[in-house]
Amino acid sequence: MLAAIAARIATALVTLAVVSLLVFALLSSLPGDAGDDEGPKPLPATFRAALRAQYHLDEPAVVRYGRWIADLIRGDLGTSLSSRRSVRELLGERLPVSLALNACALLVMIATAVPLGVLGAWKPGGRWDRAGLTLTTALYAVPVFWSALLLQWLFAVRLGWLPLAGIATEGATLGSLGAVADGLRHLVLPVACLAGGGLAYVTRFVRTSLVETSAGDGGRAARARGLSTLGYLWRHGLLQAGVPLLTLAGFLIPRLVGGSLLIEEIFGVPGVGSLMFESILARDIPVVLALTLISGIATLAGTTLADLLILCVDPRVRRAG
Protein backbone atom coordinates (compact mmCIF):
# COMPACT_ATOMS: atom_id res chain seq x y z
CA MET A 1 0.00 0.00 0.00
CA LEU A 2 2.65 2.51 1.07
CA ALA A 3 4.87 1.43 -1.79
CA ALA A 4 2.03 1.93 -4.25
CA ILE A 5 1.35 5.42 -2.89
CA ALA A 6 5.02 6.31 -3.04
CA ALA A 7 5.25 5.03 -6.61
CA ARG A 8 2.23 7.08 -7.65
CA ILE A 9 3.65 10.23 -6.07
CA ALA A 10 7.04 9.65 -7.70
CA THR A 11 5.35 9.35 -11.09
CA ALA A 12 3.47 12.57 -10.45
CA LEU A 13 6.69 14.36 -9.54
CA VAL A 14 8.35 13.26 -12.77
CA THR A 15 5.29 14.48 -14.70
CA LEU A 16 5.46 17.75 -12.77
CA ALA A 17 9.08 18.20 -13.84
CA VAL A 18 8.12 17.61 -17.48
CA VAL A 19 5.22 20.07 -17.14
CA SER A 20 7.54 22.76 -15.80
CA LEU A 21 10.08 22.03 -18.55
CA LEU A 22 7.38 22.41 -21.20
CA VAL A 23 6.33 25.79 -19.80
CA PHE A 24 9.95 26.88 -19.57
CA ALA A 25 10.56 25.79 -23.17
CA LEU A 26 7.56 27.88 -24.20
CA LEU A 27 8.93 30.82 -22.23
CA SER A 28 12.34 30.47 -23.86
CA SER A 29 10.90 30.25 -27.37
CA LEU A 30 9.19 33.62 -27.07
CA PRO A 31 10.76 36.56 -28.86
CA GLY A 32 12.22 39.61 -27.19
CA ASP A 33 13.96 40.14 -23.88
CA ALA A 34 15.03 43.00 -21.65
CA GLY A 35 18.11 43.63 -23.80
CA ASP A 36 16.17 44.19 -27.01
CA ASP A 37 16.15 47.82 -28.02
CA GLU A 38 12.73 48.99 -29.02
CA GLY A 39 13.38 52.72 -28.81
CA PRO A 40 14.47 54.95 -31.69
CA LYS A 41 18.09 55.10 -30.47
CA PRO A 42 19.98 51.81 -30.11
CA LEU A 43 21.10 51.12 -26.54
CA PRO A 44 24.84 51.16 -25.83
CA ALA A 45 26.25 47.65 -25.81
CA THR A 46 27.43 47.95 -22.20
CA PHE A 47 23.99 49.06 -21.04
CA ARG A 48 22.39 46.14 -22.85
CA ALA A 49 24.82 43.73 -21.31
CA ALA A 50 24.04 45.19 -17.89
CA LEU A 51 20.31 44.81 -18.47
CA ARG A 52 20.75 41.24 -19.62
CA ALA A 53 22.87 40.52 -16.58
CA GLN A 54 20.30 42.09 -14.28
CA TYR A 55 17.64 39.69 -15.56
CA HIS A 56 20.13 36.80 -15.71
CA LEU A 57 19.61 36.53 -19.45
CA ASP A 58 23.34 36.06 -20.00
CA GLU A 59 23.30 32.76 -18.15
CA PRO A 60 22.76 29.36 -19.77
CA ALA A 61 19.21 27.99 -19.99
CA VAL A 62 19.82 25.37 -17.31
CA VAL A 63 20.74 28.01 -14.74
CA ARG A 64 17.77 30.18 -15.69
CA TYR A 65 15.50 27.16 -15.33
CA GLY A 66 16.93 26.55 -11.86
CA ARG A 67 16.36 30.18 -10.85
CA TRP A 68 12.81 30.07 -12.18
CA ILE A 69 12.01 26.90 -10.24
CA ALA A 70 13.57 28.36 -7.07
CA ASP A 71 11.35 31.44 -7.47
CA LEU A 72 8.30 29.25 -7.94
CA ILE A 73 9.08 27.24 -4.83
CA ARG A 74 9.34 30.47 -2.85
CA GLY A 75 5.87 31.32 -4.18
CA ASP A 76 7.09 34.03 -6.52
CA LEU A 77 5.02 33.58 -9.66
CA GLY A 78 6.34 36.68 -11.37
CA THR A 79 5.02 40.15 -11.98
CA SER A 80 2.50 41.33 -14.51
CA LEU A 81 4.03 43.49 -17.23
CA SER A 82 0.87 45.53 -17.78
CA SER A 83 -0.29 46.20 -14.22
CA ARG A 84 3.10 45.86 -12.45
CA ARG A 85 1.37 43.79 -9.79
CA SER A 86 2.47 40.36 -8.65
CA VAL A 87 0.71 37.38 -10.20
CA ARG A 88 -0.04 36.16 -6.68
CA GLU A 89 -1.94 39.31 -5.89
CA LEU A 90 -3.91 39.09 -9.13
CA LEU A 91 -4.73 35.45 -8.45
CA GLY A 92 -5.94 36.31 -4.97
CA GLU A 93 -8.52 38.62 -6.53
CA ARG A 94 -9.60 36.43 -9.41
CA LEU A 95 -9.34 32.89 -8.13
CA PRO A 96 -12.29 32.97 -5.65
CA VAL A 97 -14.67 34.03 -8.44
CA SER A 98 -13.54 31.23 -10.75
CA LEU A 99 -13.53 28.67 -7.99
CA ALA A 100 -17.10 29.57 -7.03
CA LEU A 101 -18.20 29.40 -10.66
CA ASN A 102 -16.53 26.05 -11.29
CA ALA A 103 -17.61 24.52 -7.98
CA CYS A 104 -21.24 25.42 -8.73
CA ALA A 105 -20.87 24.04 -12.25
CA LEU A 106 -19.38 20.81 -10.94
CA LEU A 107 -22.18 20.42 -8.38
CA VAL A 108 -24.88 21.03 -10.98
CA MET A 109 -23.15 18.69 -13.40
CA ILE A 110 -22.96 15.83 -10.92
CA ALA A 111 -26.44 16.46 -9.53
CA THR A 112 -27.82 16.16 -13.08
CA ALA A 113 -25.53 13.46 -14.43
CA VAL A 114 -26.04 10.94 -11.60
CA PRO A 115 -29.86 10.68 -11.86
CA LEU A 116 -29.60 10.60 -15.67
CA GLY A 117 -26.98 7.87 -15.44
CA VAL A 118 -29.09 5.84 -12.99
CA LEU A 119 -32.11 6.21 -15.28
CA GLY A 120 -30.07 4.90 -18.21
CA ALA A 121 -28.59 1.99 -16.27
CA TRP A 122 -31.98 1.01 -14.85
CA LYS A 123 -33.04 -0.79 -18.02
CA PRO A 124 -30.12 -0.77 -20.46
CA GLY A 125 -31.49 -0.49 -23.99
CA GLY A 126 -34.88 0.63 -22.68
CA ARG A 127 -36.75 3.77 -23.61
CA TRP A 128 -35.09 6.00 -21.00
CA ASP A 129 -31.67 4.67 -21.83
CA ARG A 130 -32.12 5.37 -25.54
CA ALA A 131 -33.49 8.85 -24.85
CA GLY A 132 -30.53 9.54 -22.55
CA LEU A 133 -28.04 8.31 -25.15
CA THR A 134 -29.56 10.51 -27.84
CA LEU A 135 -29.53 13.49 -25.51
CA THR A 136 -25.93 13.03 -24.43
CA THR A 137 -24.77 12.37 -27.99
CA ALA A 138 -26.29 15.68 -29.06
CA LEU A 139 -25.09 17.52 -25.98
CA TYR A 140 -21.57 16.26 -26.52
CA ALA A 141 -21.38 18.06 -29.86
CA VAL A 142 -22.77 21.42 -28.67
CA PRO A 143 -20.01 24.04 -28.62
CA VAL A 144 -20.07 25.61 -25.16
CA PHE A 145 -19.73 29.14 -26.54
CA TRP A 146 -22.67 28.53 -28.85
CA SER A 147 -25.01 27.40 -26.08
CA ALA A 148 -23.81 30.38 -24.05
CA LEU A 149 -24.75 32.81 -26.84
CA LEU A 150 -28.14 31.19 -27.38
CA LEU A 151 -29.03 31.08 -23.68
CA GLN A 152 -27.85 34.67 -23.27
CA TRP A 153 -30.02 35.73 -26.19
CA LEU A 154 -33.07 33.82 -24.98
CA PHE A 155 -33.03 34.48 -21.23
CA ALA A 156 -31.35 37.86 -21.03
CA VAL A 157 -32.29 39.63 -24.27
CA ARG A 158 -35.65 38.21 -25.30
CA LEU A 159 -37.20 37.21 -21.99
CA GLY A 160 -35.25 39.53 -19.73
CA TRP A 161 -35.41 37.03 -16.87
CA LEU A 162 -31.70 36.95 -16.12
CA PRO A 163 -28.88 39.48 -16.33
CA LEU A 164 -26.82 39.58 -19.53
CA ALA A 165 -23.37 39.61 -18.00
CA GLY A 166 -21.28 40.50 -14.95
CA ILE A 167 -21.46 39.08 -11.44
CA ALA A 168 -23.46 41.80 -9.69
CA THR A 169 -25.88 44.55 -10.61
CA GLU A 170 -23.88 47.75 -10.64
CA GLY A 171 -25.06 50.67 -8.57
CA ALA A 172 -27.85 48.70 -6.94
CA THR A 173 -28.37 49.17 -3.21
CA LEU A 174 -29.23 45.77 -1.86
CA GLY A 175 -29.37 44.21 1.57
CA SER A 176 -27.06 41.28 2.26
CA LEU A 177 -29.80 38.82 1.32
CA GLY A 178 -30.60 40.80 -1.81
CA ALA A 179 -26.93 40.84 -2.80
CA VAL A 180 -26.71 37.07 -2.50
CA ALA A 181 -29.85 36.64 -4.61
CA ASP A 182 -28.44 39.08 -7.14
CA GLY A 183 -25.15 37.17 -7.30
CA LEU A 184 -26.98 33.87 -7.75
CA ARG A 185 -29.06 35.32 -10.58
CA HIS A 186 -25.86 36.35 -12.33
CA LEU A 187 -24.43 32.86 -11.87
CA VAL A 188 -27.33 30.91 -13.41
CA LEU A 189 -26.37 31.19 -17.08
CA PRO A 190 -22.58 30.78 -16.77
CA VAL A 191 -23.02 27.81 -14.44
CA ALA A 192 -25.59 26.21 -16.73
CA CYS A 193 -23.27 26.54 -19.73
CA LEU A 194 -20.21 25.22 -17.91
CA ALA A 195 -22.16 22.32 -16.41
CA GLY A 196 -23.72 21.49 -19.77
CA GLY A 197 -20.27 21.24 -21.33
CA GLY A 198 -19.22 18.20 -19.30
CA LEU A 199 -22.66 16.80 -18.58
CA ALA A 200 -22.77 14.39 -21.52
CA TYR A 201 -19.43 12.83 -20.70
CA VAL A 202 -20.15 12.40 -16.99
CA THR A 203 -23.63 10.98 -17.61
CA ARG A 204 -22.24 8.39 -20.03
CA PHE A 205 -19.53 7.55 -17.57
CA VAL A 206 -21.97 7.05 -14.65
CA ARG A 207 -24.28 4.95 -16.80
CA THR A 208 -21.52 2.67 -18.11
CA SER A 209 -20.04 2.12 -14.63
CA LEU A 210 -23.49 1.36 -13.23
CA VAL A 211 -24.39 -1.08 -16.02
CA GLU A 212 -21.13 -2.91 -15.37
CA THR A 213 -21.63 -3.28 -11.60
CA SER A 214 -25.30 -4.09 -12.00
CA ALA A 215 -24.54 -6.91 -14.44
CA GLY A 216 -21.75 -8.19 -12.19
CA ASP A 217 -21.85 -10.51 -9.16
CA GLY A 218 -22.86 -7.77 -6.74
CA GLY A 219 -25.90 -6.84 -8.78
CA ARG A 220 -26.94 -10.45 -9.23
CA ALA A 221 -26.57 -11.17 -5.49
CA ALA A 222 -28.64 -8.10 -4.61
CA ARG A 223 -31.42 -9.09 -6.98
CA ALA A 224 -31.35 -12.62 -5.56
CA ARG A 225 -32.03 -11.08 -2.17
CA GLY A 226 -35.06 -9.40 -3.66
CA LEU A 227 -33.68 -5.92 -4.21
CA SER A 228 -35.01 -4.15 -7.29
CA THR A 229 -32.54 -2.96 -9.93
CA LEU A 230 -33.26 0.66 -9.11
CA GLY A 231 -32.82 -0.03 -5.39
CA TYR A 232 -29.53 -1.76 -6.04
CA LEU A 233 -28.27 1.09 -8.19
CA TRP A 234 -29.10 3.73 -5.57
CA ARG A 235 -27.89 1.85 -2.53
CA HIS A 236 -24.86 -0.02 -3.78
CA GLY A 237 -24.15 0.76 -7.41
CA LEU A 238 -23.45 4.46 -6.98
CA LEU A 239 -20.90 3.79 -4.28
CA GLN A 240 -19.03 1.50 -6.62
CA ALA A 241 -19.43 3.83 -9.57
CA GLY A 242 -18.09 6.65 -7.41
CA VAL A 243 -14.61 5.16 -7.55
CA PRO A 244 -14.17 5.35 -11.34
CA LEU A 245 -15.94 8.70 -11.21
CA LEU A 246 -12.94 10.03 -9.28
CA THR A 247 -10.70 9.35 -12.27
CA LEU A 248 -12.77 11.85 -14.22
CA ALA A 249 -11.04 14.64 -12.30
CA GLY A 250 -8.17 14.51 -14.75
CA PHE A 251 -10.53 14.90 -17.65
CA LEU A 252 -12.76 17.54 -16.13
CA ILE A 253 -10.27 20.03 -14.72
CA PRO A 254 -8.59 21.03 -18.01
CA ARG A 255 -12.00 21.15 -19.70
CA LEU A 256 -13.40 23.36 -16.97
CA VAL A 257 -10.39 25.66 -17.18
CA GLY A 258 -10.67 25.95 -20.98
CA GLY A 259 -14.45 26.30 -20.86
CA SER A 260 -14.14 28.77 -18.02
CA LEU A 261 -12.03 31.04 -20.21
CA LEU A 262 -14.72 31.24 -22.91
CA ILE A 263 -17.63 31.41 -20.47
CA GLU A 264 -16.04 34.10 -18.30
CA GLU A 265 -15.28 36.11 -21.42
CA ILE A 266 -18.85 35.80 -22.76
CA PHE A 267 -20.56 36.58 -19.45
CA GLY A 268 -18.06 39.18 -18.28
CA VAL A 269 -17.10 37.25 -15.15
CA PRO A 270 -13.92 38.71 -13.58
CA GLY A 271 -12.26 35.37 -12.84
CA VAL A 272 -8.99 33.65 -13.72
CA GLY A 273 -10.30 32.80 -17.20
CA SER A 274 -10.83 36.43 -18.13
CA LEU A 275 -7.53 37.36 -16.46
CA MET A 276 -5.86 34.83 -18.74
CA PHE A 277 -7.67 36.24 -21.73
CA GLU A 278 -6.80 39.86 -20.92
CA SER A 279 -3.18 38.91 -20.31
CA ILE A 280 -2.97 37.06 -23.63
CA LEU A 281 -4.34 40.05 -25.52
CA ALA A 282 -2.03 42.43 -23.63
CA ARG A 283 0.93 40.06 -24.32
CA ASP A 284 1.50 39.95 -20.59
CA ILE A 285 3.72 36.90 -20.88
CA PRO A 286 4.60 36.35 -17.19
CA VAL A 287 0.93 36.14 -16.28
CA VAL A 288 0.07 33.86 -19.21
CA LEU A 289 2.87 31.45 -18.33
CA ALA A 290 2.14 31.50 -14.61
CA LEU A 291 -1.52 30.72 -15.22
CA THR A 292 -0.68 28.00 -17.74
CA LEU A 293 1.68 26.43 -15.25
CA ILE A 294 -0.84 26.67 -12.43
CA SER A 295 -3.62 25.05 -14.40
CA GLY A 296 -1.24 22.28 -15.42
CA ILE A 297 -0.24 21.71 -11.81
CA ALA A 298 -3.87 21.84 -10.65
CA THR A 299 -4.80 19.14 -13.14
CA LEU A 300 -1.86 17.01 -12.16
CA ALA A 301 -2.70 17.43 -8.47
CA GLY A 302 -6.33 16.52 -9.20
CA THR A 303 -5.51 13.32 -11.07
CA THR A 304 -2.87 12.29 -8.56
CA LEU A 305 -5.20 12.87 -5.62
CA ALA A 306 -7.93 10.93 -7.39
CA ASP A 307 -5.58 8.02 -8.00
CA LEU A 308 -4.44 8.05 -4.37
CA LEU A 309 -8.04 8.15 -3.16
CA ILE A 310 -8.91 5.19 -5.36
CA LEU A 311 -5.93 3.38 -3.94
CA CYS A 312 -7.24 3.99 -0.42
CA VAL A 313 -10.90 3.27 -1.17
CA ASP A 314 -10.79 0.33 -3.54
CA PRO A 315 -9.19 -2.85 -2.18
CA ARG A 316 -9.05 -4.39 -5.67
CA VAL A 317 -6.81 -1.65 -7.03
CA ARG A 318 -4.69 -1.80 -3.87
CA ARG A 319 -4.03 -5.49 -4.27
CA ALA A 320 -3.32 -5.20 -7.97
CA GLY A 321 -0.88 -2.36 -7.33
Added chain:
Amino acid sequence: MRASVSPVVAGGSLLGLVVLAALLAPWLTQDPAQIDLDSVLRPPSSAHLLGTDGLGRDVGARLLHGARTSLLIGFATGALSLLLGLPLGAAAGYFGGAVDSAASRLIESVMCFPGLVVAIALLSVGPPWLLALSEPVRIAIALGLIGWTPAARYMRGEFRRLRGSDAVIAARAAGAGHPRIILRHLLPRSLAPVVVSLAFGVGSAALAEAALSFVGVGISPPRASWGELLGQALHQAGRAWWLAVFPGGALFLLVLGCNRLGDGIRDRLDPIRPA
Protein backbone atom coordinates in the same frame (compact mmCIF):
# COMPACT_ATOMS: atom_id res chain seq x y z
CA MET B 1 -30.69 -2.58 -29.14
CA ARG B 2 -30.89 -1.96 -32.87
CA ALA B 3 -30.50 1.58 -34.04
CA SER B 4 -32.63 2.54 -37.02
CA VAL B 5 -29.75 4.35 -38.76
CA SER B 6 -26.23 3.14 -38.20
CA PRO B 7 -24.02 5.83 -36.65
CA VAL B 8 -21.48 5.36 -39.42
CA VAL B 9 -24.08 6.27 -42.04
CA ALA B 10 -25.55 9.11 -39.98
CA GLY B 11 -22.15 10.58 -39.10
CA GLY B 12 -20.78 10.02 -42.58
CA SER B 13 -23.69 11.84 -44.19
CA LEU B 14 -23.40 14.81 -41.86
CA LEU B 15 -19.70 15.06 -42.57
CA GLY B 16 -20.40 14.55 -46.27
CA LEU B 17 -22.90 17.38 -46.21
CA VAL B 18 -20.31 19.77 -44.78
CA VAL B 19 -17.69 18.58 -47.30
CA LEU B 20 -20.18 19.14 -50.12
CA ALA B 21 -21.01 22.63 -48.84
CA ALA B 22 -17.30 23.43 -48.68
CA LEU B 23 -16.63 22.13 -52.19
CA LEU B 24 -19.58 23.86 -53.80
CA ALA B 25 -19.28 27.12 -51.86
CA PRO B 26 -17.87 29.24 -54.75
CA TRP B 27 -20.72 28.20 -57.08
CA LEU B 28 -23.57 28.42 -54.59
CA THR B 29 -22.92 31.79 -53.06
CA GLN B 30 -21.90 35.34 -53.73
CA ASP B 31 -18.53 36.70 -52.65
CA PRO B 32 -18.24 36.11 -48.89
CA ALA B 33 -15.94 39.13 -48.50
CA GLN B 34 -18.27 41.54 -50.30
CA ILE B 35 -18.87 44.43 -47.90
CA ASP B 36 -22.17 46.28 -48.24
CA LEU B 37 -22.53 49.03 -45.68
CA ASP B 38 -26.07 49.80 -46.85
CA SER B 39 -27.36 46.48 -45.54
CA VAL B 40 -25.66 45.92 -42.22
CA LEU B 41 -27.03 43.34 -39.75
CA ARG B 42 -30.12 42.54 -41.84
CA PRO B 43 -32.19 39.59 -40.63
CA PRO B 44 -32.77 36.70 -43.06
CA SER B 45 -34.63 37.80 -46.19
CA SER B 46 -34.97 36.77 -49.82
CA ALA B 47 -31.92 38.84 -50.74
CA HIS B 48 -29.80 37.35 -47.95
CA LEU B 49 -31.25 33.98 -46.97
CA LEU B 50 -29.30 33.85 -43.69
CA GLY B 51 -29.06 37.60 -43.12
CA THR B 52 -25.99 39.83 -43.16
CA ASP B 53 -23.19 40.47 -40.67
CA GLY B 54 -21.83 43.64 -39.10
CA LEU B 55 -20.29 44.81 -42.40
CA GLY B 56 -23.22 43.79 -44.57
CA ARG B 57 -21.52 40.60 -45.75
CA ASP B 58 -23.81 37.70 -46.67
CA VAL B 59 -23.95 35.24 -43.76
CA GLY B 60 -24.93 32.35 -46.02
CA ALA B 61 -21.86 32.89 -48.18
CA ARG B 62 -19.62 33.20 -45.13
CA LEU B 63 -21.20 30.06 -43.68
CA LEU B 64 -20.44 27.93 -46.75
CA HIS B 65 -16.94 29.34 -47.11
CA GLY B 66 -16.46 28.89 -43.37
CA ALA B 67 -17.02 25.16 -43.92
CA ARG B 68 -13.83 25.19 -46.02
CA THR B 69 -11.90 26.79 -43.15
CA SER B 70 -13.29 24.34 -40.59
CA LEU B 71 -12.55 21.28 -42.70
CA LEU B 72 -9.15 22.50 -43.82
CA ILE B 73 -8.02 23.12 -40.25
CA GLY B 74 -9.84 20.04 -38.97
CA PHE B 75 -8.10 17.66 -41.36
CA ALA B 76 -4.72 19.40 -41.20
CA THR B 77 -4.76 19.26 -37.41
CA GLY B 78 -5.97 15.66 -37.46
CA ALA B 79 -3.15 14.67 -39.80
CA LEU B 80 -0.55 16.50 -37.74
CA SER B 81 -1.83 14.91 -34.53
CA LEU B 82 -1.44 11.47 -36.11
CA LEU B 83 2.02 12.35 -37.37
CA LEU B 84 3.12 13.32 -33.86
CA GLY B 85 1.07 10.90 -31.80
CA LEU B 86 1.30 7.63 -33.71
CA PRO B 87 5.09 7.13 -33.76
CA LEU B 88 5.37 8.05 -30.09
CA GLY B 89 2.44 5.87 -29.05
CA ALA B 90 3.68 3.01 -31.20
CA ALA B 91 7.17 3.16 -29.73
CA ALA B 92 5.79 3.31 -26.20
CA GLY B 93 3.48 0.37 -26.72
CA TYR B 94 5.93 -1.78 -28.66
CA PHE B 95 9.12 -1.33 -26.67
CA GLY B 96 7.59 -0.85 -23.23
CA GLY B 97 9.97 -0.35 -20.31
CA ALA B 98 11.93 2.88 -20.20
CA VAL B 99 10.67 4.07 -23.59
CA ASP B 100 7.11 3.59 -22.41
CA SER B 101 7.74 5.42 -19.13
CA ALA B 102 9.32 8.39 -20.87
CA ALA B 103 6.59 8.60 -23.51
CA SER B 104 3.83 8.17 -20.93
CA ARG B 105 5.17 10.98 -18.74
CA LEU B 106 5.32 13.24 -21.78
CA ILE B 107 1.75 12.34 -22.77
CA GLU B 108 0.53 12.91 -19.20
CA SER B 109 2.28 16.27 -18.98
CA VAL B 110 0.79 17.55 -22.21
CA MET B 111 -2.64 16.33 -21.11
CA CYS B 112 -2.31 18.38 -17.93
CA PHE B 113 -2.60 21.60 -19.89
CA PRO B 114 -5.95 23.00 -20.90
CA GLY B 115 -5.50 22.71 -24.66
CA LEU B 116 -7.54 25.71 -25.65
CA VAL B 117 -5.64 28.01 -23.28
CA VAL B 118 -2.27 26.84 -24.58
CA ALA B 119 -3.43 27.24 -28.18
CA ILE B 120 -4.61 30.80 -27.51
CA ALA B 121 -1.31 31.58 -25.81
CA LEU B 122 0.75 30.07 -28.66
CA LEU B 123 -1.20 32.00 -31.27
CA SER B 124 -1.09 35.35 -29.53
CA VAL B 125 2.33 35.53 -27.88
CA GLY B 126 3.88 32.51 -29.58
CA PRO B 127 7.33 32.03 -31.07
CA PRO B 128 8.11 34.11 -34.19
CA TRP B 129 8.50 31.13 -36.53
CA LEU B 130 4.93 30.15 -35.73
CA LEU B 131 3.47 33.60 -36.16
CA ALA B 132 5.27 33.99 -39.50
CA LEU B 133 3.17 31.21 -41.03
CA SER B 134 -0.17 31.75 -42.75
CA GLU B 135 -3.21 31.71 -40.48
CA PRO B 136 -4.65 28.24 -41.19
CA VAL B 137 -1.20 26.59 -41.02
CA ARG B 138 -0.41 28.38 -37.79
CA ILE B 139 -3.69 27.31 -36.20
CA ALA B 140 -3.30 23.72 -37.34
CA ILE B 141 0.21 23.57 -35.87
CA ALA B 142 -0.85 25.11 -32.55
CA LEU B 143 -3.77 22.69 -32.28
CA GLY B 144 -1.71 19.74 -33.44
CA LEU B 145 1.00 20.42 -30.86
CA ILE B 146 -1.50 19.99 -28.05
CA GLY B 147 -3.95 17.60 -29.72
CA TRP B 148 -1.78 14.57 -30.46
CA THR B 149 -2.22 12.83 -27.09
CA PRO B 150 -5.41 10.82 -27.83
CA ALA B 151 -3.82 9.33 -30.97
CA ALA B 152 -0.67 8.46 -29.02
CA ARG B 153 -2.64 6.82 -26.20
CA TYR B 154 -4.76 4.89 -28.64
CA MET B 155 -1.77 3.62 -30.56
CA ARG B 156 0.10 2.75 -27.39
CA GLY B 157 -2.82 0.63 -26.21
CA GLU B 158 -3.11 -1.14 -29.56
CA PHE B 159 0.60 -1.93 -29.79
CA ARG B 160 0.72 -3.14 -26.18
CA ARG B 161 -2.16 -5.46 -26.86
CA LEU B 162 -0.72 -6.79 -30.13
CA ARG B 163 2.87 -7.04 -28.94
CA GLY B 164 2.26 -10.38 -27.28
CA SER B 165 0.05 -11.77 -30.04
CA ASP B 166 0.87 -15.03 -31.81
CA ALA B 167 1.50 -13.24 -35.08
CA VAL B 168 4.26 -11.16 -33.53
CA ILE B 169 5.81 -14.08 -31.70
CA ALA B 170 5.77 -16.10 -34.92
CA ALA B 171 7.32 -13.23 -36.88
CA ARG B 172 10.03 -12.81 -34.29
CA ALA B 173 10.73 -16.54 -34.28
CA ALA B 174 11.08 -16.36 -38.05
CA GLY B 175 13.82 -13.80 -37.56
CA ALA B 176 11.96 -10.57 -38.33
CA GLY B 177 13.49 -7.39 -36.86
CA HIS B 178 11.65 -4.57 -35.10
CA PRO B 179 11.03 -2.47 -38.22
CA ARG B 180 9.56 -5.42 -40.10
CA ILE B 181 7.33 -6.47 -37.18
CA ILE B 182 6.12 -2.90 -36.68
CA LEU B 183 5.51 -2.08 -40.33
CA ARG B 184 4.29 -5.42 -41.66
CA HIS B 185 2.48 -6.93 -38.69
CA LEU B 186 1.45 -4.30 -36.17
CA LEU B 187 0.67 -1.24 -38.26
CA PRO B 188 -1.87 -2.86 -40.61
CA ARG B 189 -3.77 -4.25 -37.61
CA SER B 190 -3.84 -0.85 -35.89
CA LEU B 191 -4.97 1.21 -38.84
CA ALA B 192 -8.65 1.02 -37.95
CA PRO B 193 -8.16 2.77 -34.56
CA VAL B 194 -6.16 5.38 -36.43
CA VAL B 195 -9.21 6.16 -38.53
CA VAL B 196 -11.31 6.41 -35.36
CA SER B 197 -8.97 8.88 -33.70
CA LEU B 198 -8.80 10.88 -36.94
CA ALA B 199 -12.61 11.17 -36.99
CA PHE B 200 -12.74 12.46 -33.41
CA GLY B 201 -9.68 14.62 -34.02
CA VAL B 202 -11.20 16.42 -37.01
CA GLY B 203 -14.33 17.27 -35.02
CA SER B 204 -12.50 18.59 -32.00
CA ALA B 205 -10.04 20.55 -34.14
CA ALA B 206 -12.90 22.22 -36.03
CA LEU B 207 -14.45 23.05 -32.65
CA ALA B 208 -11.16 24.46 -31.38
CA GLU B 209 -10.66 26.55 -34.54
CA ALA B 210 -14.09 28.08 -34.03
CA ALA B 211 -13.27 28.83 -30.39
CA LEU B 212 -9.97 30.46 -31.39
CA SER B 213 -11.58 32.58 -34.10
CA PHE B 214 -14.41 33.38 -31.68
CA VAL B 215 -12.02 34.98 -29.21
CA GLY B 216 -10.12 36.68 -32.03
CA VAL B 217 -6.79 34.84 -32.21
CA GLY B 218 -7.76 32.41 -34.98
CA ILE B 219 -8.91 33.17 -38.49
CA SER B 220 -9.35 36.87 -39.16
CA PRO B 221 -11.57 38.44 -41.83
CA PRO B 222 -11.86 38.63 -44.81
CA ARG B 223 -11.38 34.84 -44.62
CA ALA B 224 -14.64 33.27 -43.45
CA SER B 225 -14.86 31.25 -40.26
CA TRP B 226 -17.82 30.10 -38.19
CA GLY B 227 -16.08 31.15 -35.01
CA GLU B 228 -15.60 34.68 -36.34
CA LEU B 229 -19.35 34.94 -37.04
CA LEU B 230 -20.11 33.72 -33.52
CA GLY B 231 -17.70 36.33 -32.19
CA GLN B 232 -19.68 39.00 -34.01
CA ALA B 233 -22.85 37.61 -32.45
CA LEU B 234 -21.28 38.11 -29.02
CA HIS B 235 -20.42 41.72 -29.75
CA GLN B 236 -23.95 42.41 -30.98
CA ALA B 237 -25.08 41.20 -27.52
CA GLY B 238 -28.14 39.35 -28.74
CA ARG B 239 -29.32 41.88 -31.33
CA ALA B 240 -28.58 39.54 -34.25
CA TRP B 241 -29.72 35.97 -33.50
CA TRP B 242 -28.95 34.79 -37.03
CA LEU B 243 -25.26 35.44 -36.44
CA ALA B 244 -25.35 32.92 -33.59
CA VAL B 245 -27.88 30.32 -34.72
CA PHE B 246 -26.58 29.40 -38.20
CA PRO B 247 -22.79 29.16 -37.72
CA GLY B 248 -23.21 27.51 -34.32
CA GLY B 249 -25.68 25.05 -35.79
CA ALA B 250 -23.29 24.24 -38.63
CA LEU B 251 -20.49 23.64 -36.16
CA PHE B 252 -22.78 21.44 -34.05
CA LEU B 253 -23.66 19.30 -37.09
CA LEU B 254 -20.02 18.94 -38.13
CA VAL B 255 -18.87 17.92 -34.63
CA LEU B 256 -21.88 15.60 -34.25
CA GLY B 257 -21.08 14.02 -37.61
CA CYS B 258 -17.44 13.41 -36.73
CA ASN B 259 -18.30 11.99 -33.31
CA ARG B 260 -20.99 9.66 -34.68
CA LEU B 261 -18.62 8.46 -37.36
CA GLY B 262 -15.90 7.81 -34.79
CA ASP B 263 -18.33 6.06 -32.40
CA GLY B 264 -19.76 3.97 -35.20
CA ILE B 265 -16.42 2.78 -36.54
CA ARG B 266 -15.25 1.97 -33.04
CA ASP B 267 -18.36 -0.05 -32.26
CA ARG B 268 -17.96 -1.96 -35.52
CA LEU B 269 -14.39 -2.81 -34.67
CA ASP B 270 -15.23 -3.98 -31.19
CA PRO B 271 -18.49 -5.93 -31.15
CA ILE B 272 -18.06 -7.00 -27.51
CA ARG B 273 -18.03 -3.49 -26.14
CA PRO B 274 -21.40 -2.66 -24.56
CA ALA B 275 -23.33 -0.01 -26.45
